[in-house]
Amino acid sequence: MTDNNTDADTTLATPIAPPGPLREFWSYFSENRGAVAGFYVFLLFLFIAIFAPLLAPHSPSEQFRDFLLQPPVWEEGGSWAFPLGTDPLGRDMVSRLLHGARYSFFIGVVVVSLATFFGVGIGVIAGFSPRWIDTLIMRLMDIVLSFPSLLLALVLVAILGPSLINAMIAISVVLQPHFVRLTRAAVMTERTKDYVTAAQVAGASTARVMFKTVLPNCLGPIIVQAALSFSTAVLDAAALGFLGMGAQPPTPEWGTMLAESREFILRAWWVVTLPGLCILITVLAINLMGDGLRDALDPKLKRS
C-alpha cells in the first residue's frame, strides 16, 4: 500500500499541463462512441458533398437510354458501369446519390444559418427587452410552434411557390422559434451574473453587453441545437421534395428522387431504397453527433 502510494506520488508530481478547452471537449465527446462514429460519417458526408463532381463516374442528369432500370452490380444483370444500377430514365444511381449529398448539405447549411442567425438575434433581444416586448415575441413564437412543423412549411411553400430555395426559407422559419426559446433562456440566466453587471459598471452599452458580453457565453447549447436542426432540415427538405414542394426534378435531391421513383418500388427496389437509406444514415449520424456535442457542451451534464 505504502509503496503504491509513493509511486503514485512521483507520477503525480511530474508536471502535467491542464488540458486546453479543445482537448477537454474532445475527451468528453469521445466518451460517447456513437457520437464519434456519427462524427466520422458526417466527415465522410462532408467530403462527398465537396468532391461529388470528381467522385461521380457520370453526370447525374445524363440518360443512358439503353440501360433503363439496370439493377446494382451484385444482382443478376448488373454491371460495373453502374455499380448501384440506374433509374427509370437510365441515369446512374451512384452519381445521383453523390450529388444528392451536395444538395442535402447545402440545404442543411443554409437552413441552419438562417434559423440560427434570426433565432439567436431575436432571442437575445427578447432576453434583454422589457417585459411586454419579450411577451409579444415569445407568444409569436408559441404560435409558430403550435403548428405541425411540416404542415406549416408546406403552407409557406404553397404561398411562395415550390422550389428548393423557398423550401429552405420555409424550413428555416419553422425551425427558428426553437433557437429563440433556447437563446432567450440562456441569456436570462447569464445576464444576472456578476460579470455582466461589471461590464455595465464599466460603461458598456446595452448592445455591447448583449452581443459581446453575454452572447458568446450562450453558444454551447446553441451549437447543439444547430447540429440537431441540421438533421431536421435535411429530413424536412427530403419530405418536402417527396411531396413535390421542394426541389423539382430532375434535381438529384434525395427526397425528390424518392418521389420520382415511387411507382417502381415493386419492380426495382434500388431506385427507392437507396435514396431512403442515404437520408437515414445521414440523419442518424448527425443526431448521434449532436448527442455527443450535448454531452460535451451542456454545462448541466458536465462532470467536474
Add this chain to the structure above:
Amino acid sequence: MSQVLQNQMDKRQAENKQVAKKPILIARDLKRHYEVGGGMFSKSSTVRALDGASFTLTPGRTLAVVGESGCGKSTLARVVTMIEQATEGALEIEGDAIGEKLAQGNKELRAKVQIVFQDPYGSLNPRQSIGKTLMEPLLINRPDISAKERETRARDMIAMVGLREEHFDRYPHMFSGGQRQRIAVARALMLDPKILVLDEPVSALDLSIQSQILNLLVDLQDRLDLAYLFISHDLSVVRHFADDVMVMYLGKPVEQGSMETVFSQPRHPYTKALLSATPVADPTRKSKRIKLSGELPSPMNLPQGCAFNPRCWRASEKCRSTRPVLTGAGDGAGTDLGDHLAACFHPLEDED
C-alpha cells in the same frame, strides 16, 4: 486583543489628525424600493430593500456596512455603483448630484465608482482573456487612448495587483479564486476610480487567500487614496479593515460610528447581539452569547415600530409602536454620543 485595537486606534487617529479630508461621496437618505408580485390576480406589494441610509465616504478611509442577509447592504452597493437608481434620496459625488445626469448616460461620473463582487467565479467573463477583460473599460470609456497605450496600462495593472506578466493572455478558468479576485480588483481600478465598492470581496475565499486580498486592498488604498465602501457580514474582517462602521437591519441603519466606538461600546442591542454571536478563534475565551430568538421578519411585512423589537430583549411598549430614528443624542442614556449614532429608545450603556 484590546491592546491591538488600542494601537490601531492610536495610529489611525494620528493619521486622521494630519489631514482632515473632504468627503468625496455624500449620500442622504438613500432609499430603494421594489415592487414585487403584481401579477394579473394579485396586488403588488412594496419591498423596502433600502430604507433611508445617509453616510459619507472620504478618500483613504473605509466605511464598512455590516448586517445579515436581507438587511439591504447589497442593494446599497448597487445604488452607490449606479447599477440601480435610488427611489428616493440624494447621492453626490465630488459635488455632482447623481440623478438626472445618470439618465443621460454620464460615463465620467460612472467611472468614478467601481465595484468588486463577492463571487470571483461569476464576476469574470469566461470567454474573455484577462488582458481583454482589463482593457474593455478603457476601450469603452476612453476612446482617445491608443490600443498600444491600453495594453501598457493593462500590463501595469496586472503587476500592481500582484499577478505575473504571462497571465495577460490567459482565460479565467485557469486561475484560482484568489487570483480571480485580484483580476476583479484590477479591472475595477482600470478607470482610475475614486471610490471602490467592495461587496463581500473576501467571503468566498479561503482564509489563507483572504489575508492576501485584504493586504492588497490595504496597499492599494494607501497608494491610490481610494475611498472604500466595504460590505461584509464577517465582523472579524470588518474590525481589522474598517475605519467607520454602519450596522444595518432590514433596510435601515441602526447604528453608525467609528469602528472603535461601535465595536467597543455598541449602543444598539442588535449590534451587541451580532458582536456576541460572531465566533472568536480562541477556545479559552468563554463566550457569553446573547441568544436572539426568532428569525428575520419578512421585508414585505415589517413589524410595527422598531423593526428589531420582536427579537430584542430590551423592547418596551414604545418600541412596538414607534419607530426610533438614527440619532446621536443617545435618548435613554441621557448622554450625547456625538458622531456615534444609534436608532434605539433604550441604547446600551457602557456597563451593559
Add this chain to the structure above:
Amino acid sequence: MSLLEIRNLTVEFRTASGLFRAVDSVDVTVENGDLLAIVGESGSGKSVSMLAVMGLLPWTANITADKMEFDGHDLRSLSAKARRQIVGKDISMIFQEPMSSLNPCFNVGYQIKETLRIHMGMGRRERHTRAVELMTQVGIPDPEKRLSAFPHQMSGGMSQRVMIAMALACKPKLLIADEPTTALDVTIQAQILDLLTDLQETTDMALILITHDMGVVAETVDRVMVQYAGQRVEEQMVDKLFANPHHPYTTALLAALPERAQSRHLPTIPGVVPGQFDRPQGCLFSPRCQFADARCKSQPPGRAGQELGSVLCHYPLVDGAPLNKEAS
C-alpha cells in the same frame, strides 16, 4: 472498540485528465460521544472523506482503505442494501445548503416521517408523535403546524433545523455536519451550533463538524483534525491546537486570522493549495512553507508522535520554532 475507525483512506477521482487524489491516506477515529472538527480550506478533501464513509461518492471515485469500520460493520465489504440500513439510521449527515437539501415537492412532515417509516417501521400515529417530538427538540416553534409547511415557506435557519430533525429521527450514533452554518447568518449560526452541541451532550451521539471557520471550531468542538490537500496534517485537542500548533500550515492559518492581526498588514501564506497538476514532490505544503528546506521538497514527511499532534512534518513546530532542524 471505536465507533468509527478509518485507516489509510484514499479517494481518487477519475477525471477527463487523469486521476485526481482528493483524499490521501487519512486516518479518523471517533469514539461514542466525541466532538470532532475536520478543518481545511477548499480542496482539502475534508468533505470527500466523510462522503466516502457514507457511500455517497459518484462512480468516478476509487476508494481504498486498510480499514473502514463503523460500530463493528466493515463498510468496505458491505452490500449496498446493508449499507443503506446503517446510513441514515446510525450515521446521519447534514449539509451546507439547507434550502436545497429538502425536497421542494413534499411538505416537511412527510419528509421526516419517511425516514421514520423506512428505518424504524413505525405506524402512522407513532410517526406523527415522533415527528412533533423531533421538531420540538430542534426548537421549531409551533411544530404541529410546521409539519405541513413546504420547504420554500421556511427560512434558511428553519430549514437547517428541519434537516437536523431528520438526521436525528433514528437516534443516530454519529452525526456528520458538513459546513452546517456556512450559508446562515451569524445570529442564526450561533443558534444552530448551540443546538448541535446541546443535542450531542444530551444524546451521547458523536458529532463530526466539517468546517473552514476557525472561530466556529474554537467555540464548538473538543478535538480538531486539520486537513491540507487531502492529507491529515495535524490532530490535537482544541485548546492545545490554538495555543501551540505544531504544523507550519496550522500555524500560518491561525496567524492569518484578521482578529489575531498585529498590524494593518496580515501575515499571509504565499501561493495556493496544490491542484491536480502541480502536486509537489516531498511535503505537499513545502512550496508555501516558510521553514521548508531541501529535505522537505524532496521527501514526503513521516508522522510525528501524538505529543506533537501527529503532525505530518519533518520539523514539527514547538512554540513557533521548528524542532530537529539543527540535526539535519
